[in-house]
Amino acid sequence: MPVFKTPFNGYSVRFSPFYESRLAVATAQNFGILGNGRVHVIDLASSGPVINELIAFDTADGVYDVAWSESHDSVLVAAVADGSMKVYDTALPPQANPVRSLKEHAREVHGLDYNPTRRDSFLSASWDDSVKLWTLDRPASLRTFREHAYCVYSVAWNPKHADVFASASGDCTVRIWDVREPGSTMIIPGHEHEILSCDWNKYDECLIATASVDKSIKIWDVRNYRVPVSVLNGHGYAVRKIKFSPHRRNLLVSCSYDMTVCLWDFMVEDALVGRYDHHTEFAVGVDLSVLVDGLMASTGWDELVYVWQQGMDPRAA
């Protein structure tokens, strides 16, 4: 399984929704505390387990997240720690990049998500307690959702309802919003500690999973959000990112500060299905490919990006 070494500490990895072998990696220098950042677009070579870098973009501050556009195959958006977002187009010559710089947040932009159904808009989650809605053709945001009391760490669009999204925040709540409504439509006080990530189940639009600093992942049904459907324990430290599988209904993957990436099946009694401890630092980014069933990638502060097929050892040659 190939490994890609980034010069800076990795923060996020995303598969491209157009090309099966393409990924984008967001990295930041000095663990993201202070320093430059870089966005790598990497490609899995068809000959042998090699990862090639197609292009890399430097930024003035660390890049915390990256998202591919669902409408343009060569466009990606990067969330930069100075509060701006940079839009890159890999089809244009490198001198023409970045194509846009969208600066409206007052603090770091920590999360990005592109709308997979409507394909034209994306959300940014920032540490200035707000979530903003953008489209690629406008330089200013369309909406600002400001209700959280602390940093918003991640946003996720509902895979079936194009107007609904959820935001996970450090004020220990997850809010569900509808872009047609002025405010949030639902508040799930999920954990007693900060919630670092949330994601919707792709096959059941009412299930949402939240990952928190209290080392647990909870699955909630929005129709009855007082009690979680399932609580997944097993990580040794805070869970940094979760992602539901786009191919299987019950599968989700999580990465944590205990340096492992875990696979869970929440409908089963013993939910932990797989555990990969290939990282030697915090594992902070994980993603499952939408186009290739079972292909997953992870990155961590050990400056490595692994891409492997579910069931195989990521460190295997």
Added chain:
Amino acid sequence: MATTQSPSPNSNDDKPQAVSAEVVQQANQVQQDVRPEATKQGVPASVFVNSEPIREDQVSNAVKFLSHPKVRGSPVIYRRSFLEKKGLTKEEIDEAFRRVPDPSPSSQPASLSQDGQANSLSSVQTQAPIQTPQPLPAAPTGIVSSGRVARRQFQWYHAVSAVGLLAASGCGTALLIKKVIIPKLKLWVRKVVLEEDNVYAKKIDAKPSLAEEAAAAAKAAAAAASDVAKASQEMLNSKNEERRRFEEFMNLMDAQVQEMKSMSNSIRKLEGQANSSGRAFSDHDDHRASASSTKQSYANGNVDLNVQPGRTSTLPASAEPPHPKSFMEKMEMIQRGEKPSNIREVNDMPPNPNQQLSNPRITPRTKPWEAQNGPRQVLQSQTSAEGLNQNGVDSGLNYLVDDESSTPWWQRKNVRITEIENEDEVKAAGSYGVKTNEQPSVQRTWVPPQPPPVAMPEAAEAIRRPKSAPKETAMQEQLADEQSAARPSEVTDELQRITKMFSTAGKLNKVSSYQVALKVFKTRDTFYLRVRTFQHDFVPRDPKAKPKKLKYPQFYDPYGPRPPPSDKIVELADCISALSPEERGQIGPTLMERLRHPKMQTITVEGMELGSQGGAGAGAAKTEEKKEKTTFDVKLEKFDAAAKIKVIKEVRAFTNLGLKEAKDLVEKAPVMLKQGVTKEEASDIMERIKATGGVAVME
């Protein structure tokens, strides 16, 4: 946290009751089954909205919390956040905020009198439960008016006290000014005046002095100043060297900068009295420059320091995971104020903020979960040109099979070739670039080597059904497709079921799904499962089958059996094909702007682009041929009205058009009849048309 819910008792209460009775009532109601009641109270359209009714116990608790004096002092956002964490819904929080009584005591008698309870206590906390049983729908106006009256009184009182305070403070400040500030001012004014007098005196003295005296004095002063400057310069140099060393090790930039400033001040004074000393100036500038730059970087470090709390506060102090050593080192370094050395200045601003994004080369693919949820969604959703996305789904699932049996480094099936093949057969009907199988032939192009599906007759009938509307056609075609591919779809449906079984069993067996599919298919030879939910035409690739030899057409000729395009179009096409690739890429966006119809755009633009690019190769060859005059076109200029039928017959003979098309074509004369024929053929055609009574021209 209480998970039970109680329906709102407000509608039941018409009179304010004692608190205890209220609580008992609520307790009784809590024990009922709440779900049916909740649903009875009106199911909202969206699942993502709170459908629970307001829970009184939660609201009363919240009101108690909000009425607490300490809570009053905190900002509203923290109060809301606390209540949200406790699990209250938005409606409940808003209700609690509404119910919290006004803080001033003057409003209490007004609201109490409304309640009709003279015995109420003056404490704020007991008011809250008394107020909660107030019926909301029964007497909202009463409460509102009492609130208003209370507020008015409140405002009056407040205003009066404010005025009094202002007056008092005004008097106080006036006294202060008189007693303290004015004497100080006087002293200062006197001092300034004295200084001015001195300066003035000096000036007066200086002016009447003779030039010589001035020159001599100036020289002496300059000499002295230069000596002093030199001495100070030396001192400066030595001191700076030392200090630079210190800077590197200790980072005492503040002290250094201050000392620099004082030095520069002293130098300036010296310079001010003398006239020369350019050297000291330049040196001093250098020092200043370095000092300012280092100060700036330090300031940057400071700014970033302030920003840090957010970045490190994601973990509670109690469960601190073991950070890597270098992380801790970096954190300490930055907290001390040092900047890590590997940071460099990067300009990441867009060079051209109005840069156009490049055109998308690939249409978006449906997501796996969208595909499984049924074709209706696919049809109705706003997908781009290839509306049915069979393309994307096909290729997506191709990879599904390949990857489950092998490493991620897949062998890509070249989808383009089959596209061309299909288009060749279908002749790209309509502006939709959809791979719709409109051909009357029943055999689908990619049916794998398997027993032919028996559902064909029905599929053929479905295809032959009259096409009423595009959507319906698409639906019918889907049906036909699905029926014709019933076997493959059944196979893949089984595949889905089996993979689900496997995954739910908790293990992810690396069973080749294709092998599974084969097994299933073999055991279910005669069994049909017409399942609507899984609509794919995809069939797994048979590893044993020989690779198909695919037939490519000689020319990509979109104008085959159709009547040839009008001259205007031909000229346009010539112009477009003569453009450079970059310019061709710009056609799409500019045309989009002109047309401004989102749905129309994507389809026509894509069609055009594909046509121009795909046909560019063939078209270029053709035009080149024409230029070299090896091929000719035949144009029908006019014809005798009497000989029309004969002309039509002739035209039909060498264009293979149907009767109606030929008739339309001929009636449109002058019109291009045939293109790209050799000279002999062209002259032959011309003769024949002449024989019938028409006039044809060769070009």
